[in-house]
Amino acid sequence: MFNNAKPVTFLIAEDDPDDRLLIHEAFQESLVSNSIYFVHDGVELLDYLRRQNKFADPAVSPTPDLILLDLNMPRKDGREALAEIKSDPQLRYIPVVVLTTSKAEEDIMRSYDIGAASYITKPVTFDGLVEAIRGFKQYWVQIVCLPAMDAT
Amino acid sequence: MNEQNKFFNILIAEDDSDDTVLVQSAFQEFDSAYNLFSVQDGVELLEYLRNQQRYLDSTSAPRPDLILLDLNMPRMDGRQALAEIKADPYLRSIPVVVLSNSDLREDILRTYDLGGAGFIVKPQTFEDMLEVVKVINQYWFEVVQLAGGVRLKNGKSNGSVPIFTG
Numbered sequence: 587m588f589n590n591a592k593p594v595t596f597l598i599a600e601d602d603p604d605d606r607l608l609i610h611e612a613f614q615e616s617l618v619s620n621s622i623y624f625v626h627d628g629v630e631l632l633d634y635l636r637r638q639n640k641f642a643d644p645a646v647s648p649t650p651d652l653i654l655l656d657l658n659m660p661r662k663d664g665r666e667a668l669a670e671i672k673s674d675p676q677l678r679y680i681p682v683v684v685l686t687t688s689k690a691e692e693d694i695m696r697s698y699d700i701g702a703a704s705y706i707t708k709p710v711t712f713d714g715l716v717e718a719i720r721g722f723k724q725y726w727v728q729i730v731c732l733p734a735m736d737a738t
Numbered sequence: 739m740n741e742q743n744k745f746f747n748i749l750i751a752e753d754d755s756d757d758t759v760l761v762q763s764a765f766q767e768f769d770s771a772y773n774l775f776s777v778q779d780g781v782e783l784l785e786y787l788r789n790q791q792r793y794l795d796s797t798s799a800p801r802p803d804l805i806l807l808d809l810n811m812p813r814m815d816g817r818q819a820l821a822e823i824k825a826d827p828y829l830r831s832i833p834v835v836v837l838s839n840s841d842l843r844e845d846i847l848r849t850y851d852l853g854g855a856g857f858i859v860k861p862q863t864f865e866d867m868l869e870v871v872k873v874i875n876q877y878w879f880e881v882v883q884l885a886g887g888v889r890l891k892n893g894k895s896n897g898s899v900p901i902f903t904g
Contacts (some may be wrong), residue, residue, distance in 0.1 A: 680850070694885055695886075699831050703833070703856070705884075721876045725874070726856075730856045731858070732857075
C-alpha cells in the first residue's frame with residue numbers, strides 16, 4: 587500500500603539562497619528522489635502556478651503535487667501567496683506546507699486559518715532540517731495520496 | 739523539535755467500530771503522549787467540536803489537535819463534515835486528515851479542495867496501520883507546529899489511560 591513508485595513534484599518558495607541550498611541538500615539526504623523546483627518569492631510562485639512569464643512551459647515548470655512555502659519573502663510574502671492560492675479554485679487543491687523560521691503563534695494560527703495543510707518551523711541545524719524533511723517526506727510521499735494533477 | 743511534556747488530542751471520526759479499534763490499538767503501540775477520542779459520524783463530529791449535546795463538557799471533549807476522518811459514514815458523511823469544519827472560522831484551523839477505504843481520484847481531489855491536510859487510504863492490516871500511525875505521529879507531533887500552542891501534560895495520571903468516547 588505504501589506507494590514509493592510515483593514521482594512527486596515539490597515546489598519550494600524560498601527567498602534565501604542559503605536556505606534553498608540547505609533544503610535542496612536535505613531533500614537529497616532523505617533518500618527519496620523526487621523532483622524539486624524553486625521559486626524566490628510569492629510573485630514568482632503565483633507566476634509559476636499560473637504558467638505565466640518565464641514559467642509558461644509545463645515541461646520545464648510542471649504542476650506541483652505540493653508546495654513548501656516560506657512566509658517572509660520580498661515582493662509578495664507567503665501569507666499573501668497562501669491566501670491567493672487558497673482562494674483560487676484552480677489552485678486551492680494543491681496542499682501548501684509552510685516552512686519558515688517564524689515561531690510566532692499568530693503566524694501559525696493564521697497559516698492554518700487561511701488553509702495551510704501544515705506548518706513547520708525551520709530547524710536551526712542542518713541535521714534538524716534533514717530530520718524534519720525526512721518526516722515530511724514519509725508523511726506526504728509514503729503514506730498520503732496527493733492530488734497529482736499531472737498524472738492524468 | 740521533540741519537546742517534552744507535550745500532549746495531543748486526536749479525534750477519530752469513524753462509523754465502523756472495528757476500524758476505530760484498529761486505529762486506537764495502533765496508537766497504543768507507541769509511547770507518545772496523546773489522548774484519543776472518537777465519534778461515529780459527521781453529526782457527532784460537529785457536535786463534539788461545538789461542544790453540543792453530550793459533548794457539552796470541554797474537559798471530557800477537548801478541542802482536538804488533529805482529526806482523522808472517515809469519508810463514508812451515515813447521517814453526515816466525511817465530505818460534508820470536512821466542508822462544514824473548514825467553513826467554520828472557529829474550527830477551520832484544526833488539521834483534518836482523511837483516512838478512508840476510498841481511493842477514488844474524485845475523493846482525493848475533493849478532500850484537498852475542501853482543505854484536508856492529507857488523504858490516506860485505510861491500511862487493511864494491523865502491520866500497515868502501525869506504519870501509518872508511526873508516520874502520522876512523527877510528522878504531526880514532532881515535525882509540525884500545530885495551531886493552539888503547547889499544553890502541558892499536567893493533571894494526567896502518568897499518561898496512561900486514553901479516554902474513549904462514543
